[in-house]
Amino acid sequence: CGQFGWCNGTGAGVHAQGSLCKGNTFEEGLRILALETGQTLHAVNLLLQHLRMHSHPDLPADARTLLKPPSATTKEREIVPIPGGVKRCLQLYFSSSTPPDSGFCVDFIFDGLPLYKSSKKQFWPILMKIHNMPQLPVMTVAIYSGELKPVFVEDYLRPFVIEMNELQTKGLENGGRMYWVSIRAIIADSPARSYIKGKLII
Structure with missing residues (x-):
């Protein structure tokens, strides 16, 4: 696993030193892909727009929402x-x-x-x-x-x-x-x- 991943083997969303794991949701997989391949916010926004129109209307509309780590709090x-x-x-x-x-x-x-x-x-x-x-x-x-x-x-x-x-x-x-x-x-x-x-x- 690489630097960014959020899985613990059971599908629960936690921050871990990992890449794509079987427990990742579709949204978590997109987040890891965008971060590890150095995508710009503009590129991620275009991808989200396409996916929301065709198969995944539940995805966030803005790249900044997608890329926010689920374990990141205001304090962190x-x-x-x-x-x-x-x-x-x-x-x-x-x-x-x-x-x-x-x-x-x-x-x-x-x-x-x-x-x-x-x-x-x-x-x-x-x-x-x-x-x-x-x-x-x-x-x-x-x-x-x-x-x-x-x-x-x-x-x-x-x-x-x-x-x-x-x-x-x-x-x-x-x-x-x-x-x-x-x-x-x-x-x-x-x-x-x-x-x-x-x-x-x-």
Whole structure:
């Protein structure tokens, strides 16, 4: 069995390290297929639309509903944003000093890491490094925590995207002065890069 499966040999829906098993329902099989083959939400929506029209009207109409793991609860899948994110990190760091430049050229790092070898719990932080101020420490913008990687890119990235669009358009105010903010690079390994580009390679 592969990474994603929900069967225990009796047909009961539980999260397990498994692939397609005899106990899977048709819907569970579709979920595993979509996750393990890296299907986009658009592709899964088209498949669901076709199946609902021809043979399975009971399937969910939206891919996000299908792909939500049955064992995932609010507690198990939690986005932990740092209030204010990028803006708050920079303003707190420079609350008693002045930035040495007129703006911030920033790198963002995306990666996942397990907490313990014996635990499924893991973190997916969004980290920020100021490229034109290398003496500054790496800062934490947001953290996802849960027993699964964040299934929905929208949940994980939307607050970050909204804030960065605003900062790049309007700039950052600190100590009565305005500073420009620009993204230089998004740094991620291949699985994380595919994930944040919108593909379900989890």
